[in-house]
Amino acid sequence: MKEYMFQSPARIHFGRGAVSKSGTEAARFGKSALVVTGKGSSARTGSLDAVLASLKAAGVAATVYAQVESDPSVNTVEAGAKLARENGCDVIVALGGGSPLDAAKGIAMLLTNGGKVTDYEFKSPEKDGTPIIAVPTTAGTGSEITRFTVLTDTDRKVKMLIQGAGLIPKVALLDPELTLSMPAHVTAGTGMDALTHAIEAYISKIATPMTDVHALEAIRLIGENLIKAVHGPENMQAREGMLRGQMHAGLAFGNASVALVHAMSRPLGALFGIPHGQANAMLLPVVMDYNHSAAPERFRDIARALGENVDDLSLRDAARTAVLSVEELLEETGLENRLSAFGVKESDIDRLASDAAVNGSCNFNPRKPDKEEIAALYAAVL
Ligand SMILES: [Fe+2]
Structure with missing residues (x-):
């Protein structure tokens, strides 16, 4: 160690x-x-x-x-x-x-x-x-x-x-x-940001046993409470769960950093004004799909923390379940899942990919992406 x-x-x-x-x-x-x-x-x-x-x-x-x-x-x-x-x-x-x-x-x-x-x-x-x-x-x-x-x-x-x-x-x-007063789309966007923090900290190259505890607890709490808070704004238990979940996520990524999703979402914010949580939410499933084969055990843990039963699945399928679970969560939040909804065009991808590729958060990603791979990930959510 x-x-x-x-x-x-x-x-x-x-x-x-x-x-x-x-x-x-x-x-x-x-x-x-x-x-x-x-x-x-x-x-x-x-x-x-x-x-x-x-x-x-x-x-x-x-x-x-x-x-x-x-x-x-x-x-x-x-x-x-x-x-x-x-x-x-x-x-x-x-x-x-x-x-x-x-x-x-x-x-x-x-x-x-x-x-x-x-x-x-x-x-x-x-x-x-x-x-x-x-x-x-x-x-x-x-x-x-x-x-x-x-x-x-x-x-x-x-x-x-x-x-x-x-x-x-x-x-x-x-x-x-x-x-309690957060509107549904803000609850959804900020909640997906917190989930991204937790997942990226858990798969980060610099994760430690201490960040892992916080990351997994964050994923569990957010998985359990996000949709309840989005659709039931007055649900105090769900609000408490989300606030505690994002705090654990903060403790995790504050030490283990974030990774490729954040590297790719920052240029979307700077160039197109896409809110940070919304940008992360759109990118999270597709980037998880790109990453899951590089750290399958970690993704299996994420699936379990999200409440999925993966006991009878192969490691590969269990890891993939985490991706599907987050995809479903994104859909249930009602957030946008396409960049084109914010005016991003195919011709913009080159600039976006150039900016993301030099972002420091890429260094903590379990797979080191090159600019072409990043461009393909943007294109997948265009
Ligand atoms: Fe963030």
Whole structure:
């Protein structure tokens, strides 16, 4: 057994009402919070009010930055850092889906390390960012507990993956009540993103016994709860299952990385604006089909975690069952399963495949794909 490292986040509160800890947790780190959130939904659903009330009760001042778009841009992050400096903010509360959380990480990084976002495209920030209390309102990205942020350079149409231990939020408040208001397509997209994290971490070349435990538990929970949450938005048990599932997925891929699906979905987001979870969902079955022969035992485990009985099947068929099971799941979510629905044309595949082939996540895939193979995978879901 080779030596390995598992980076765990500092503190996780899980359960209904966890959002009410925002104030006391923020007060451990500072007196003035920048609250980073999206452009509307957290105000509409009342989650922003819950955070602000908790901060007030704990005596922490709040500056609200409710300007984060989906796929947050470098400009949004730099404007947020400027606002934080002007108001002397010494702690950040990040509230919302993956986009506000990723934007908050970028802001936190700039506040302590200085410079521009693009300075960190290929090098990790040296210093820990300003402390972040992360409060997710979707069940998918795992951003509240990972060391990654994905920020978009709109000039170059590139999604940059920036990483460093200093980007991990100090506290994650996982409150399933905040996820109840997610519309079905967001539940489906973010849930499929989390499933992709878990599956890619489990088949990753750098998976370890510690990431395996989290990955399999994530696959089990998501397999059991995703469709229930999509079709029964008020189903609290399913919402809890999904939130816990995506957390385990975050712990897994935060250490074992993601692989080819993510390498291929990033250019779809950068060039066509396809939401991250939706892009992963479309690609996941076809990429699993490409990968399953390279790690059949792992895919058999995935099939079992998804509740399939594969005891009487050959190893090959058991592995293939995992692919079919995810295909079925995708269909039941009601998400799109064709790139053409988003305006992608055959003539776009060359550029997409070039971008995906140089993406670092390819290195962790059980099969090392070349550009032609990646192009064929895009073509299969066109
Ligand atoms: Fe993802």
